[in-house]
Amino acid sequence: MIRGHIIELKPNNVQANHFARACGVARKAYNWALYEWQRQYALDKAYREACLATGIEIDTKKLNKPSQAKLRRELNAIKRELFPYMLEVTKCAPQAAIMQLGDAYNNFFKGLTKYPTARKKGRDDKFSLSNDQFAIKGKSIRIPNLGWVRLKEALRFDGKIMSATISKRGGKWFVSVAVEMQASSLPTKKTGKSVGIDLGITDLLVLSDGTKIKAPNPLKTNLKRLRQLNKALSRTKKGSKNREKAKTKLSRLHYKIRCIRQDSLHQITTKLINDFDVLAIEDLNVKGMVKNRRLSRAISDLGFFEFKRQLIYKANEQGKVVKSVGRFYPSSKTCSNCNHILGKDELTLKIREWICPACQVSHNRDLNASINILNNATVILTAA
Numbered sequence: 001m002i003r004g005h006i007i008e009l010k011p012n013n014v015q016a017n018h019f020a021r022a023c024g025v026a027r028k029a030y031n032w033a034l035y036e037w038q039r040q041y042a043l044d045k046a047y048r049e050a051c052l053a054t055g056i057e058i059d060t061k062k063l064n065k066p067s068q069a070k071l072r073r074e075l076n077a078i079k080r081e082l083f084p085y086m087l088e089v090t091k092c093a094p095q096a097a098i099m100q101l102g103d104a105y106n107n108f109f110k111g112l113t114k115y116p117t118a119r120k121k122g123r124d125d126k127f128s129l130s131n132d133q134f135a136i137k138g139k140s141i142r143i144p145n146l147g148w149v150r151l152k153e154a155l156r157f158d159g160k161i162m163s164a165t166i167s168k169r170g171g172k173w174f175v176s177v178a179v180e181m182q183a184s185s186l187p188t189k190k191t192g193k194s195v196g197i198d199l200g201i202t203d204l205l206v207l208s209d210g211t212k213i214k215a216p217n218p219l220k221t222n223l224k225r226l227r228q229l230n231k232a233l234s235r236t237k238k239g240s241k242n243r244e245k246a247k248t249k250l251s252r253l254h255y256k257i258r259c260i261r262q263d264s265l266h267q268i269t270t271k272l273i274n275d276f277d278v279l280a281i282e283d284l285n286v287k288g289m290v291k292n293r294r295l296s297r298a299i300s301d302l303g304f305f306e307f308k309r310q311l312i313y314k315a316n317e318q319g320k321v322v323k324s325v326g327r328f329y330p331s332s333k334t335c336s337n338c339n340h341i342l343g344k345d346e347l348t349l350k351i352r353e354w355i356c357p358a359c360q361v362s363h364n365r366d367l368n369a370s371i372n373i374l375n376n377a378t379v380i381l382t383a384a
Contacts, residue, residue: 219297
């Protein structure tokens with residue numbers, strides 16, 4: 001089991017400048033490798049098509065066959081001449097960036113992600129280190145070509161340190177340390193309880209036992225300030241010091257919103273895992289839902305995907321079970337008492353309470369949905 005611990009760094013100005021240069025090197029290596037991959041792939045494609053058109057057998061030795069390992073060797077051969085500034089930072093920065101590009105292509109070919117795109121300054125400020133290139137001692141981390149940098153707290157997890165990624169968020173620097181931990185030998189607390197979970201907008205969660213959990217809505221709360229900072233940024237001159245200050249303020253607010261959302265979801269998912277052994281959720285089409293212009297901002301503010309991700313990995317750690325009901329199952333329109341299903345136009349989003357025409361039982365829309373989710377979830381999402 002690999003866990004990540006994100007710790008805020010406390011660099012001085014010299015160290016912060018070094019981090020910025022390392023991020024620039026990683027970004028340059030990634031974008032160079034992306035361009036080379038596309039160029040070599042295009043040459044291979046043109047060669048294959050020419051061979052097929054002329055009836056010539058394809059000579060595999062003439063194919064470039066781009067890969068992350070090959071591109072890393074090519075960069076090592078030319079960086080001293082073309083990119084000498086790369087030697088000023090750790091060698092892991094460009095090498096790890098190209099390996100990450102290789103992972104991005106692998107995920108794309110598997111259909112898991114979209115086609116890789118170029119990294120941008122201010123958005124992708126990060127670089128990675130392998131476990132033999134850094135050391136952690138107490139509240140300090142040693143960075144190659146730089147030395148010891150202070151940490152805001154000590155590493156919490158015990159185990160084999162695998163890697164570290166240093167990144168910038170909201171004008172602050174952080175290190176994410178990946179630690180391989182042994183499976184816990186402590187007995188897991190079992191409650192014998194099961195629960196169905198209906199995700200919503202007004203109430204983030206409605207549980208099948210009647211519990212309602214309100215959504216934190218950090219974006220909605222800070223929307224006025226966010227608009228003010230966006231407007232202030234748009235009025236500054238590109239390349240000016242005032243623009244950099246405005247970008248930093250905006251970045252800090254985005255980071256604050258993200259932290260509030262993450263913290264709230266962590267508290268909610270941890271309590272659910274502690275209180276229940278089996279948790280049933282719905283397989284929502286979030287991409288389709290955000291296409292609704294009236295609901296897209298509210299849905300994005302809730303963090304449905306992050307809730308599901310946290311719930312599954314915490315359930316795996318504690319030996320609990322997370323199940324899912326089919327995406328097209330009409331949980332809200334099905335009577336949990338007699339299984340009567342309402343017609344397409346009988347239950348609009350405005351209707352929160354309804355009476356089953358078959359058995360005359362009164363239902364709260366969200367509570368009824370959570371009960372149906374619990375009774376009909378069959379797809380197990382957690383590890384066996």
